[in-house]
Amino acid sequence: MTMTSGDPHLPAPSVALDDQLCFALYAASRAMTARYRPMLEELGLTYPQYLVMMLLWEEDHQTVGQLGARLALDSGTLSPLLKRLTAAGLVTRHRRVEDERSVAIALTDSGRALRDKAFAISQDMICALDLDVESFADLKQTLNVLTQRVTEAPRSS
Numbered sequence: 001m002t003m004t005s006g007d008p009h010l011p012a013p014s015v016a017l018d019d020q021l022c023f024a025l026y027a028a029s030r031a032m033t034a035r036y037r038p039m040l041e042e043l044g045l046t047y048p049q050y051l052v053m054m055l056l057w058e059e060d061h062q063t064v065g066q067l068g069a070r071l072a073l074d075s076g077t078l079s080p081l082l083k084r085l086t087a088a089g090l091v092t093r094h095r096r097v098e099d100e101r102s103v104a105i106a107l108t109d110s111g112r113a114l115r116d117k118a119f120a121i122s123q124d125m126i127c128a129l130d131l132d133v134e135s136f137a138d139l140k141q142t143l144n145v146l147t148q149r150v151t152e153a154p155r156s157s
Contacts (some may be wrong), residue, residue, distance in 0.1 A: 025146075035128065039121045043114055044088060048073070048081055050118065056091065056107050057115045063096070064103045090114065 017023050033047050040050050051071055056062060068078050082105060085091045090111035096102045126136065 032125075035125065036121070039124065043117055043121075045114075046081075048077075049085055052078075052081060052085065052105075053090065053107075053111065053114065053118065056105065056111065057118070061104055061106045064105060067105060085111075 011019070014020075036047055036050070040047060043050075045053065048071075052067055055067055055070055064075060064078060064082065067073075067082075068075060071078070073081075082091065082093060086093055088110075089108055092106050092108060093103055094106075096104050129136070131139065
């Protein structure tokens with residue numbers, strides 16, 4: 001069902017901060033990131049670095065462009081992050097032979113070894129949320145739908 005301004009199914013208009021979906025998402029995102037921070041510090045990772053590592057644990061040898069597309073990060077944000085992961089000895093960066101303009105990122109042995117410790121963090125977070133499997137899946141699905149709709153929604157002028 002598509003709603004338009006003035007639709008009776010819409011919540012009443014409000015400028016109160018606590019009534020804003022964007023603030024609820026912002027607060028939840030900050031709380032999640034803060035909860036991850038101490039666990040990731042033990043691994044020597046920031047949250048954005050952790051996201052990059054998760055993608056590489058899913059599929060090693062990805063280009064900077066592929067990583068950026070999956071994380072919705074531009075190269076100006078991603079490049080320094082990858083340089084720090086390289087300096088930490090977790091990934092390598094090399095130009096692809098088939099396309100010199102493209103830089104491939106690959107896990108090192110140290111980067112691969114971090115995977116099991118990171119898996120424990122993921123499990124700890126799921127337990128900390130105290131959601132049953134169905135609620136967890138529903139929440140992820142709702143957030144994925146929201147992300148897609150926000151991304152695809154026409155921008156107002």
